[in-house]
Amino acid sequence: MAMEKNFPNYRVYGDYETDFSLHPVHLDDVNTSTQLNNWAIEPHRHDDLYHLAYFYGGDGVLYMKGEALSLKAPCFCAIPAGDVHSFYVEQTIQGYLMTISRSYLDELLESSASCLRLLDRPSYIHGGKRFFALIDPLFQQLKSEYTARKQARALIIRALISLVFSYLSRHEADNDRLSDQRSAEDLNLWYYRQFQNMIGYSVAEKRPVSDYAAELRISATHLNRVCRAVAGKSALKVIHDRLISEAKVNLAYTFQSVSEVAYKLGFDDTSYFSRFFKSHTGVSPSVFKARVRKPD
The missing domain is CATH 2.60.120.280 (Regulatory protein AraC)
Structure with missing residues (x-):
């Protein structure tokens, strides 16, 4: 199941038509x-x-x-x-x-x-x-x-x-205190960025790390090394962090219920989604939603 996009995907704000291929x-x-x-x-x-x-x-x-x-x-x-x-x-x-x-x-x-x-x-x-x-x-x-x-x-x-x-x-x-990386590290960065782009289009599909690695034509072990070198975390953690990021966006910016957000992100069990979210953020989805919507 591909994740639905719940927000306007504009070219320029309010405009769906501007052609960036000719004028980037x-x-x-x-x-x-x-x-x-x-x-x-x-x-x-x-x-x-x-x-x-x-x-x-x-x-x-x-x-x-x-x-x-x-x-x-x-x-x-x-x-x-x-x-x-x-x-x-x-x-x-x-x-x-x-x-x-x-x-x-x-x-x-x-x-x-x-x-x-x-x-x-x-x-x-x-x-x-x-x-x-x-x-x-x-x-x-x-x-x-x-x-x-x-x-x-x-x-x-x-x-x-x-x-x-x-x-x-x-x-x-x-x-x-960062500096430009040498050629091997540049390649790691390229793999990592391609991996992130792939996740963005399939995060709700729960694809295993091995699927992404195969699409990049490297091993899962290699992809894990890339992610640890660039981001300091495993490939699975990169996927989970993107899931949490998407969950936060939907909880903060939409009126969807926790169960609706869970379903859109590929979770059939709302309880499991809540446990997953809390294990990464320290709070439940409902508590997070209440906090960001609480008026000043």
């Missing part, structure tokens, strides 16, 4: 786009599009996977393809929201493992004045090139996006 980058002014929607972007997802939000003024709240992040400008929010998210912002908000084809970014950033890592995890990035002094002019140039539509526009936009991700990955590496 879309740039919005955050203030303008949120004002049109009463300063709120309701829960939605983009299965093959990556979001990079840059806020340089104002504040708000980002909700992702049942958790709230307070947005204090200047800051970045990186939202991987497929992750359900929503924004609620003040009228003073200023910044940009870039929506970018994931395949375009994969090709653009393939030479840098540290840049590619940014595409697979949600991030809240806050830096000092020196950091944003580097980043802000790049976004001003991006806005100019995006709106002017002059000769060599696509090439310049590619160069500017490359610079943005290079500075972001360097900033993250400095903070996390």
Whole structure:
């Protein structure tokens, strides 16, 4: 049973039609786009599009996977393809929201493992004045090139996006004490990312690790080594974590009952789903649902 998608899968927010195969980058002014929607972007997802939000003024709240992040400008929010998210912002908000084809970014950033890592995890990035002094002019140039539509526009936009991700990955590496991996580790990262993508489309099917490994043309033992090298956990734990993540999203953002969420995630026994959820989170699904829905 393939997992149903319970949230709008937009191209650009509110729009199902924008063709990213021809124009892989879309740039919005955050203030303008949120004002049109009463300063709120309701829960939605983009299965093959990556979001990079840059806020340089104002504040708000980002909700992702049942958790709230307070947005204090200047800051970045990186939202991987497929992750359900929503924004609620003040009228003073200023910044940009870039929506970018994931395949375009994969090709653009393939030479840098540290840049590619940014595409697979949600991030809240806050830096000092020196950091944003580097980043802000790049976004001003991006806005100019995006709106002017002059000769060599696509090439310049590619160069500017490359610079943005290079500075972001360097900033993250400095903070996390991470560095680019060597070729063998790059291959591990590639396998891991392919594995994650496969899980995203079949998490409710309860496929064994060996099935994913066979599709990747490696052994289950090899896939476990990859996951431990990249994420510090087994392949089965990666699958379980994705199940829990999807469960949290459905419990937090929909009015479905615990049993309905369990069924959509491939659990025939609600009691087993509740035990599974509690073993990974420390609380039952009903308690989690009550907590995230409790008004401030």
